[in-house]
């Protein structure tokens with residue numbers, strides 16, 4: 001296969017970037033998207049150029065670091081698929097592929113296609129954890145949990161923090177990510193204890209680090225590689241409401 | 251929540267937006283019900299009675315202020331949200347987002363602004379004439395004599411077309427807004443949400459069509 005690539009190149013956070021054009025020949029349809037970029041970089045390095053920087057780690061859809069905005073969609077054309085799990089056979093031969101970094105005030109570009117996602121980290125640090133010392137592993141049946149609820153909590157917990165929801169949202173809102181994190185704790189006994197403080201702190205932090213407001217366009221759900229449902233956003237709204245209305249003064 | 255002074259979180263904005271919007275959606279139903287009396291074919295007798303009731307009932311007087319407040323809150327928060335959101339992606343994409351699942355949701359501020367312009371025209375006709383800022387219409391004896399005014403205004407095809415177009419855009423607004431308000435209130439359920447979306451679409455169509463048949467009636471059937 002042969003592709004024309006249009007890739008965003010930017011030296012550093014403060015540099016003015018621009019799109020560079022590349023032509024890449026002999027691409028195997030079996031290559032993953034990141035392998036295709038590796039292949040491109042090898043050629044760039046061989047001709048003494050600066051390779052295209054992009055983030056990756058696990059290359060199996062679990063770490064959330066590989067987000068690229070490909071032809072107008074975060075993580076490319078397939079639903080429920082991360083960039084690293086995307087293969088070149090999904091693209092038409094002899095076409096142009098435009099590759100951009102996530103765009104959001106809260107995710108500034110560091111270099112080329114790599115963005116700084118520490119805004120997510122700050123939201124997590126504001127409450128995305130359980131304070132109670134849980135000690136060593138207990139017998140699994142000590143705390144009975146309804147199977148439906150534990151499944152639901154797991155549905156939320158599969159969020160990999162990739163940021164595609166922010167990239168896909170016309171408002172750069174992080175509601176899907178934050179709601180997944182709020183919900184995964186709020187549904188389980190250990191997390192319930194601090195549920196009210198957690199949702200308030202995380203939402204406040206989310207606003208503070210510069211994400212937009214949710215308009216319920218549901219683009220996030222459409223492009224989330226893990227299929228996180230906007231039902232969790234509604235859940236977070238409920239959690240937030242009850243934290244405001246049903247909280248004791250102390 | 252707030253560090254200094256008065257600040258609202260994003261979710262609080264959404265709750266206020268949805269509450270004001272839901273109130274306005276209820277108001278539209280009662281407004282449509284009253285307006286449909288114009289079609290009774292009795293020269294406005296029943297319509298005038300309804301207007302008489304609305305103008306004299308003290309509870310309605312209070313609701314008028316609540317309604318104004320509802321509009322103003324909805325519009326101000328809507329603009330605040332829009333301004334905030336349009337600054338949240340300073341560098342845009344080269345290839346426009348293809349991920350949008352709901353088309354109507356992208357144009358809420360646009361349909362909203364069209365509704366707002368319509369509201370100004372509407373206020374000009376009814377409120378400012380009532381207050382005496384503008385001259386009465388031919389055939390009207392007092393500023394409250396709405397039926398001749400309605401008949402006169404809708405006989406003008408330009409005004410009727412503006413009116414109908416405004417309600418089509420209101421329909422677009424409501425198509426997204428109805429289910430969006432439920433979502434903002436945290437009411438999303440895999441069983442009920444599909445039904446809420448269907449009801450919202452029906453509501454949006456009924457409001458747009460219901461209001462639109464009134465100018466059509468005066469334009470083509472009434473003389």
Ligand code: HEM
Pocket residue numbers: 214215216264267268270271272274275278324325328329331332358359361362363365366423426427428430431432434435
């Ligand atoms: C009778 C008239 C109107 C009704 C019934 C109505 C109703 C609604 C409802 C129910 C929502 C959904 C709220 C939510 O997402 O939770 C909404 C959203 C919105 N409305 Fe209206 N609205 C009306 C007029 C207007 C006007 C005049 C504007 C002018 C600026 C406006 C601007 C907006 C905007 C910008 C949103 C989206 C807010 C967001 O992104 O969260 N609306 N409307």
Ligand code: SF4
Pocket residue numbers: 158159160161162163164165166176177180220223224225226227228
């Ligand atoms: S909610 Fe989905 S799109 Fe958003 S960060 Fe988590 S996995 Fe990525």
Ligand code: FES
Pocket residue numbers: 055056057058059060061062063064065066067082083084085160
């Ligand atoms: S590289 Fe880990 S999810 Fe893609």
